[in-house]
Amino acid sequence: MEGQEKTVRGIKTFLKTLVTVVLFIIYMFPFYMIVLNAFKHKRDIIKMPLSWGGKKGFTTDNFVDAFQQMNFMNILKNSLIITCVSVFLIILFSSMAAYIFVRKAWKINQIIFMVMLFSMVIPFQVVMIPLISIYGGTFGILNHRATLIFMHLGFSVSMAVFMFHGFIKGGVPISLEEAAQIDGAGRLRTFFQIVFPLLKPTTATLVILYALSLWNDYLLPSLILTDKSLYTIPIATKLFQGTYSNDMDLLMAALVMAIIPVIILYIALQKYIIAGVVAGAVKS
Amino acid sequence: MNSKKESLWSKVSTFLVFAGPATFAFLAVVIVPFLYGVYLTFTSWDGVSSNKPFVGLKNYAAVVADSSFWQSLGLTLLYVVVSVILVNVIGFLLALLVTGKIKGKNFFRAGFFTPNLIGGIILGYIWQFVFNKVIVYFGDALNVTVLQKSMLSGSASAFAALVLVTIWQFSGYMMLIYIAGLTGVSEDLKEAAKIDGCNESQTTRYIVLPLMRASFTICMFLTITRCFMIYDVNLSLTEGGPYGSTVMAAMYVYQKAFSAKQYGVGQTEAIILFIFTAIIAVSQTIINKRKEVEA
Numbered sequence: 319m320e321g322q323e324k325t326v327r328g329i330k331t332f333l334k335t336l337v338t339v340v341l342f343i344i345y346m347f348p349f350y351m352i353v354l355n356a357f358k359h360k361r362d363i364i365k366m367p368l369s370w371g372g373k374k375g376f377t378t379d380n381f382v383d384a385f386q387q388m389n390f391m392n393i394l395k396n397s398l399i400i401t402c403v404s405v406f407l408i409i410l411f412s413s414m415a416a417y418i419f420v421r422k423a424w425k426i427n428q429i430i431f432m433v434m435l436f437s438m439v440i441p442f443q444v445v446m447i448p449l450i451s452i453y454g455g456t457f458g459i460l461n462h463r464a465t466l467i468f469m470h471l472g473f474s475v476s477m478a479v480f481m482f483h484g485f486i487k488g489g490v491p492i493s494l495e496e497a498a499q500i501d502g503a504g505r506l507r508t509f510f511q512i513v514f515p516l517l518k519p520t521t522a523t524l525v526i527l528y529a530l531s532l533w534n535d536y537l538l539p540s541l542i543l544t545d546k547s548l549y550t551i552p553i554a555t556k557l558f559q560g561t562y563s564n565d566m567d568l569l570m571a572a573l574v575m576a577i578i579p580v581i582i583l584y585i586a587l588q589k590y591i592i593a594g595v596v597a598g599a600v601k602s
Numbered sequence: 603m604n605s606k607k608e609s610l611w612s613k614v615s616t617f618l619v620f621a622g623p624a625t626f627a628f629l630a631v632v633i634v635p636f637l638y639g640v641y642l643t644f645t646s647w648d649g650v651s652s653n654k655p656f657v658g659l660k661n662y663a664a665v666v667a668d669s670s671f672w673q674s675l676g677l678t679l680l681y682v683v684v685s686v687i688l689v690n691v692i693g694f695l696l697a698l699l700v701t702g703k704i705k706g707k708n709f710f711r712a713g714f715f716t717p718n719l720i721g722g723i724i725l726g727y728i729w730q731f732v733f734n735k736v737i738v739y740f741g742d743a744l745n746v747t748v749l750q751k752s753m754l755s756g757s758a759s760a761f762a763a764l765v766l767v768t769i770w771q772f773s774g775y776m777m778l779i780y781i782a783g784l785t786g787v788s789e790d791l792k793e794a795a796k797i798d799g800c801n802e803s804q805t806t807r808y809i810v811l812p813l814m815r816a817s818f819t820i821c822m823f824l825t826i827t828r829c830f831m832i833y834d835v836n837l838s839l840t841e842g843g844p845y846g847s848t849v850m851a852a853m854y855v856y857q858k859a860f861s862a863k864q865y866g867v868g869q870t871e872a873i874i875l876f877i878f879t880a881i882i883a884v885s886q887t888i889i890n891k892r893k894e895v896e897a
Binding site (some may be wrong): 331334335337338341342345346347348349351352355363364366367368407411412414415417418419422424426427430433434437439440441442443444445446447448449451452455468469471472473475476479505506509530533534535536537551552555556559566569570573576577580581584588591592595596599600 | 613616617619620621623624625627628629630631632633634635636638639642647652696699700702703704705708710711712713714715716717718719720721722723724727728729731732735736739770774775778779781782820824827830831833834837838852855856859865868869872873875876879880883884
């Protein structure tokens, strides 16, 4: 009886594993296809998309060409600057604002916090047109990385403040700060030396969430940055596809190059990324 | 603090130092444009000239009469319903698959989640290649007529392709949230159900599922809001084609404003889309919350 149950369970586990493996292969198939074809000659890609190498054999020229045509170092640099600076500012200013919102029950703090909460339901599309009208038309400050960074900050603070707010309220005892203040530390020093280090779990979650979403963002950057030298990876990929839609070989290499930075980061920080994404979704 | 009561100046400066930058950016990027956007719906602006003639409710009348907008909204609604159901069902099944006793759980989880890490523009182009070249190649090689024509060349099949890519993109994300929910159901409860004579599927149906309502609420909310606003994948995979048959609402709004230069009408449509989404997402959350069980 018990032995039979064990066999049934064994078969079940085996079937489960089998289904999982098959699904896994299906999920990975598109990635496999572009990697495989990025190393082939143009005609081989069309004629035999599934084979290794193809008739004309294996080549790495596609990467060299795509790298140059896309100006890859430049777009990588732009994406890095925009993502890193934005994330840094989001973390810095949101944690500071959340801290003062929790510690001081001033009217203005409560009002701004409430407005931030409600604003979280507004999708980007609703403010897209007026945003371009104001910053492009009235101020004429499109085509600067700083403008985009400022906008990333503005769009991200409400959720970041909300998450820091919850954490500080529930997990940072005020007694620590009082002790520091008795020792003569000013409010800013108290915040950076005592409070900020305690926020690490939330900071990590937010860094991961925003690094990914800002890195991949297309619509807002495409509206702000129309100057070729400022393109980020998603914008450059979009335009590259438009220009080289017949050059499958270059396109494959470009797509592979576009996903490499994220994949490297994912392999290195997989555990944190998964934990961060779950924490971010559940808390918000 | 030296004095018991902080002086106004000290309050103001503390506020400005700590909350100033965040508040300023927030107001300048979200609130001012939002209010200005509401104002824009009462003007007819072409996006170039500096004067924005006030037209009252004319834009709203224009939107009501704009049948292609409603068509696009209807299509989006259909897309949302189909995608939300499939993404969640598949996400949940994936979660069930990778929480059991199988080996290499973390490896599989990481794999299923990978599409979510990559931007919609790039995902769309990857799949465009798969649909246009790889599947067609299969069709030719195996002589299956259905596969010989690219899915992206017919309007119904292009819509299906869009749903497929959406499932592929989001199901891994939902899987992660469902895993968190599944592992949150206490082992004691499952054990108790087993002693009471439940088999595995009964335990899932009557114990685990009701306790996971919170996860469902989150996942439904996330998928509904994301699917309603689909733009990147829509742009890169089908570009609204063939012949404008897969233009979802967000793309429609974009085209109305930036291609047709009817900013007032475009903005009005954006707000209507937002209200539509908000009503559906919020009522879904309220209904589900009511059914949630305290563990």
